[in-house]
Amino acid sequence: MTDNLITLTIDGKSVQAAPGTTILAAAAALDIHIPTICYHSATTANAVCRMCVVEVQGARVLVPACASGVTQGMAVSTDTPRVRRARRTVLELLASTVDLSEAPEIQAMLAEYGADPARFPEAERRDPPVLDDNPMYLRDYAKCVLCWRCVQVCAEDAQYTFAINFSGRGFETQIGTFASLPMPATTCVFCGQCVGVCPSGALKPKRAWLYEQGLRPAEITQSLRTRKKHKAAQAEPGGAV
Numbered sequence: 001m002t003d004n005l006i007t008l009t010i011d012g013k014s015v016q017a018a019p020g021t022t023i024l025a026a027a028a029a030l031d032i033h034i035p036t037i038c039y040h041s042a043t044t045a046n047a048v049c050r051m052c053v054v055e056v057q058g059a060r061v062l063v064p065a066c067a068s069g070v071t072q073g074m075a076v077s078t079d080t081p082r083v084r085r086a087r088r089t090v091l092e093l094l095a096s097t098v099d100l101s102e103a104p105e106i107q108a109m110l111a112e113y114g115a116d117p118a119r120f121p122e123a124e125r126r127d128p129p130v131l132d133d134n135p136m137y138l139r140d141y142a143k144c145v146l147c148w149r150c151v152q153v154c155a156e157d158a159q160y161t162f163a164i165n166f167s168g169r170g171f172e173t174q175i176g177t178f179a180s181l182p183m184p185a186t187t188c189v190f191c192g193q194c195v196g197v198c199p200s201g202a203l204k205p206k207r208a209w210l211y212e213q214g215l216r217p218a219e220i221t222q223s224l225r226t227r228k229k230h231k232a233a234q235a236e237p238g239g240a241v
């Protein structure tokens, strides 16, 4: 078994790992922390955010540790000035366009990397309206960092309901439903897994949101009941619009 192990160094420390192990996992085995945003242990690594980039000796570009496998003799550096500059820029770009007020882990990264959110003062902020179209959760895509986790757990990584996906292009890219249908009109089964993996507060349980608005538990229950009745009335033929 050990004959098949791959030997590499990470930040000068030697480690052995099975073929197929990612740099991220090999580093974790050495207690070397590599920061991530889009990565989640329950989802397929997709290297979307580029926060986990590291330097590999001999490689022309930085490589994402979450999606790059170890190779024999590889020499990885996880905290060089080049790596820190790349991560800082990722954070500054995010902070210049996205509301990170409910993303404490990303805020901690901003502090750790000395990221200046004002570095791109002319950047346009993403500010779509909050979507409140179902009794279970709200979608505030002004806070969305496009990590893709919600789409992944809605699809092959967990639920196989495929209710959401990317929509739009470039700056307009956002998570959406087919034809922008309201969530109850999609295949969504309100399992809550998307809310559970969202790192930025973009997806929030309706009860938590109502609580933040100052409602007490009994008022929250009443509010949800009223909304449910209203929606049922809307759904009836000739119901209110």
Ligand code: SF4
Residues within 6 Å of the ligand: 143, 144, 145, 146, 147, 148, 149, 150, 151, 175, 194, 197, 198, 199, 200, 201, 202, 203
């Ligand atoms: S809504 Fe949340 S989980 Fe989905 S892509 Fe945006 S930040 Fe990620």
